[in-house]
Amino acid sequence: MTNPPASHYPDIGHLGEDLVAQWLQSTGWLILHRRFFCRWGEIDIIAQYDDGRVTQNSTLAFVEVKTRSLGNWDFGGRNAITVKKQTKLWRTAEMFLAQYPEKADYPCRFDVAIVSCLPVANNVSQRNSTHKPLASSLVADYEFQLQEYIVAAFDSIA
Template identity: 60%
Template sequence: MANHSSSHYPDIGALGEDLVTQWLESNSWLILHRRWRCRWGEIDIIAQREDDSGTAILIFVEVKTRSAGSWDAGGRMAIAPSKQVKLCRTAAMFLTNFPEKADYPCRFDVAIVCCQRKITRTNAIFSLSASGYYLTLQEYIQAAFEYSIDNQ
């Protein structure tokens, strides 16, 4: 079996983000940015749509893509308080750079994606097959954590 360099393998994180992006778009979300970066960090997906009352809402989505049986509960444990603070600071910087969106209600969501080499039967919300991997959106947590952007 050949030992390939890391560049030979697909970016599993990007594939997980592709899956979540497709799912959000299929649920009428407009994707504004992918992997938006600033000095504080990176937000995987930033999207918006209007709620039932016609008010635009903005979501900052953290995508955690893991193989089955990962050590950190599929990525859930990776959203520690320190990560939440980092995401909030990054979101605050986004709103500073896009002041026309500064008054939108904001929410922090977390998407848990499972990545496998072969297709198995699951109760997935959404799935995608790419680059020899089978990805499933296992859980989408709306308002996964509360944190005030204003206090950053």
């Protein structure tokens, strides 16, 4: 039996981003942009958090989402955040701030979200795991789990 055409499969990257955006909103973040694109690259999610007092206390998060299925080759997407990728994200963030100068003085950080995509039929052993995901969603025959959210990830990636 042959595999179904590629169009049969959901775009797991976009569905992983949807999960992360929903989770960020549930924790008080405002989603400013999804898939912000410029000549330097793309930022999956740009979010803003206000502490409720004054706008000078707002924080911007440029979020890179890595969604992977079982058997991935790059440690769940962590190894894909290379120095070259970080540079592209940095330049793209600079372009965003140039387009929105009113946000240029906000504290900024680069976060990474690690999402797993598992076929529901194969997910029984994963559900018995002691590691509970931060968020999860079911789409078609797949479960998406936000496994890890790394705040200020570029500071912690060696």
